[in-house]
Each structure stands twice: as structure tokens, then as C-alpha cells.
Amino acid sequence: MTPVELENLITHTQALKAETQTLELKAAAQGCPSRLYDTLSSFSNQDEGGILLFGIDEQRDFTPVGVYNAQDLMKHVTEQCGQMTPLVRPVFTTLLKDGKAFVSAEIPGMDVTDRPCFYAGKGRLKGSYVRVGDADQPMTEYEIYSYEAFRRKYQDDIRPIEQAGWSTLDKDSLEQYLGKLKAGRPHLSRLKPEEICELTGLSREGIPTLASVLLFSLFPQGHFPQLCLTAVSVPGTEVGQLGPEGERFLDNRRVEGTLTQILEEALAFVRKNIRIKTIIDPETGKRADREEYPLTAVREAILNALIHRDYSIHTEGMPIQLLLFEDRFEVRSPGGLYGRLRIDQLGKVQPDTRNPVLAVAIEALGETENRYSGIPTMRRELAQAGMPEPEFRDERGTFVVCFRKGDQTSIQEAAGPAAARDAGTVEEKLLRFCAVPRSRQEIADFLGITSVPYAIKTHVMPLVERGLITLSLPEKPRSPRQRFTASSSPTSSSR
Structure with a gap:
């Protein structure tokens, strides 16, 4: 940093009037702060590092007060840097402005293999910090372990x-897998099955590994x-919001089995709980069904979580979470970004x-090509569906993939007026079906939707609000004896 850049930083x-992810302010008008270790650690443990700016008093509305003595300050900061493991090597810049001295100390981010950087006086477990916003927070035991695991x-x-x-x-599944491994590999075919298992990481000294359990165990x-x-389907935009009948979840399932079984059953859950739109091409008149979320992208998100989640003893108690909200789809997997x-x-x-063993095994089983194309596939599929880019977040030990619906009217509008007319056919059919009083379950079965609350909330209640369907017990909307009856003809409703 040059003196001009330091002056601009002070002005900014x-x-x-705020500290940031990469900026920490210290007044230092009366002496060098004695406890810089937390910030030295947190800045060193992030890729972009950070800057300690001395001479600004945050407690006095960010007034520039200047430092007591620039030379002595740099000496004491260097001494504190020397008490870090590994050593922190700051880069200082000084500035004299309006008769006051200011000092900045740039703290470089350390390579991942050198992290965590910690205060030696507290030790690795208590002296390691991470920067969260403008605060220094102690690292969790898992965050410390993740660096050790990579190193x-x-x-x-x-x-x-x-x-x-x-x-x-x-x-049988194990033998089929070994057969796929040996196909096209004549040298591997000469080995015994137990030797192949040792060579490919399915066993260690004759004991099945975690990969074998996850891929081939009966349970x-x-x-x-x-x-x-x-897997849960939530009647709102946040967990904890309740549906029209007080339900916390529209659907809720624990998916178990091998990794390939979990993948297929999780996809089935998504298919069951998302809407299917019928689009009619205004040029050709051809009908096409389109899911709320492209299932190819959904599959890649789930598959990536199964392969790349953390399987260490620190995360054994944490399942992968699949969440369907009204406005988005999320997959949350234990373990942040690796390396x-x-x-x-x-x-x-x-x-x-x-x-790596799981990644190769899933490729051999034909579930993925293991060529790092999962995320590009998600982006391509969402773009083709006219949806926003996928979002990726690393939330301190949890990796999140999020698909947002975006503007739900855009697809229908792009398809032309014919699609809009077709979208109304479900409403017309439902009104005809409710020409006689119908129960919640009857309506859900008619619509082909397994979640009764979802069917009522999505398809029936909007018609109730418009006066097209009436309730038999309006004073008790959640009564199990409730019946729904059409009060208007389908023809008039489509106008």
C-alpha cells in the first residue's frame, strides 16, 4: 500500500463509518493495543488477508486521532506477529496527515496448507480465529480439523x-462393481477380488472401508x-413457517440406503413435491411438460453433495439436507469447500x-462421468429453463447449493397466449370436478398431488379467495368435514 492509498483508505x-471483512480499526493514540492476536489470526486465515488501520477512533465516531508513535507502534505490532504460529509478516505503511501519524499493517492471507494461524500463547484449539463480517470469532474444532485434513x-x-x-x-452389487472395474483392464483382471478391493480402497487390511459401506452395505x-x-417441503420461505392448516411440512422424509439409492429416492421426492407446468408452443401447438426445477440440475446438486460432503468423524451425526421452499430449492451438505x-x-x-475413492466408484457405477461437469451442468440447465444462476455458499462447515425460481410468469409469457389458455384448463377442470361438494383428499387425488395441504393451498384457496369455490363450513376452514363446491361455471372463470 502506498501513502496515497492509505490516505484514500482513511477518507473512505x-x-x-464501519469496519469490514478485511479492515480492523484501532485508535492507538495512547499506545499499542495489547491484544491483536485474534485479528492477526482471522486475517491470516482468509484468502484475502486484511488490514489493521491505526489512528482512527471508532468509539469517537471514527475520528482520525493519529497514533502515539509510529515507530514504536510498528515495533510492538511486529512483536505480536512473532507470537503467532506460523509467523505473521505484516507490511507497514505510514502517513503524516494534518500533523497526525497513521499506520496501516497489511496482514497477508496464508496458504491453506499453513492454516490455521493461531496465537501460540493459547494453542491451536483456543487461539485460532476466523473473520465473520467485522468480528473475530473462535474457530470451531471442525474448522481446525478441516485444515489439518487437507494438509x-x-x-x-x-x-x-x-x-x-x-x-x-x-x-451381488459388489461383484458387479468389480466386474466393471476389470472391464478393459486386463492387468487388474489377473488379481483376486480381495486384492482389487485393497488396491481400489474398498478395504484396508481386509476390513471394509467407509466407501464399501456407503456403496454396497445392505443397510x-x-x-x-x-x-x-x-428431505422436507416447507409451506413458506423459511423453516418454521406454517401452512394454511398449521402444518410445518408439506412433506417430510428421511432417505436411507446406499449412495445410489439415496440419489434416486431423493430425486423421487423432488418429483413428487414440485409443480409440473404444461407449455404449449404458439408456433407448433405442441405440448411440453416442464418442472419447476430442471431435474438434471437437481440430480447434479444431490449427487455432488453425496460425493463431496465431509465423511469424517466430526460430521458423522449430520445428514445432508434437501429443502423445498416456496421460492427456492436448497441442498445443504456437511463440510465447506475443500482445499x-x-x-x-x-x-x-x-x-x-x-x-477420491467415492468419486471414482460412482463414476464406475455409471452415475457420473467424474469430469467436474456437475456445476456447469447446473448452470446450463437453469439458464435453459430461464431461471437465475445457481447460488453457492460456504457457511462455516456447511456447503449450500440454492436454485431460485425467479419470475414464475416469465416462462408462460415467453410461450405466448396459447400457453396461458392451457394453464387455465386445470382451473376449469377443478371447477367442473367441484360441481358437487368435494373433500380435501378427493381434490388432491383428482389433481394427482400426494400432499393434500399443498393441493388445497396452491389450487383451491386461490379460487376460494376469488369467490369461485365456497366452503361448506366457512367458520371452520380447517375442519376435516370441510367440503369445497364450485360457485361459478368453468366457462366464466376462464375469462
């Missing part, structure tokens, strides 16, 4: 599971109950692989 900070190249997918015997594995959750997927990969690099560079 006074106007902003030492731990492979949790090949740790032996002593309680899992070979008798608990599906022998993996017998050993690891929480290595599953929980040096950053959010802005996703789908653009070849990443480090947390679970």
Missing part, C-alpha cells in the same frame, strides 16, 4: 470400519444412522477431491 473509512491428505472415505463385516455387504445407516438425507477452491472458481478450475 470515515465516510463508511495431511486424510481420506475419510477409506478409513476402515471394523464393525462392518463383509457379510453385511450386498455381494449403511445401521452403522452410521445420520449418514443419510433428510484451495474458492466460490468464484466453482465449475471453472479442477478442484481438490475430498473423497
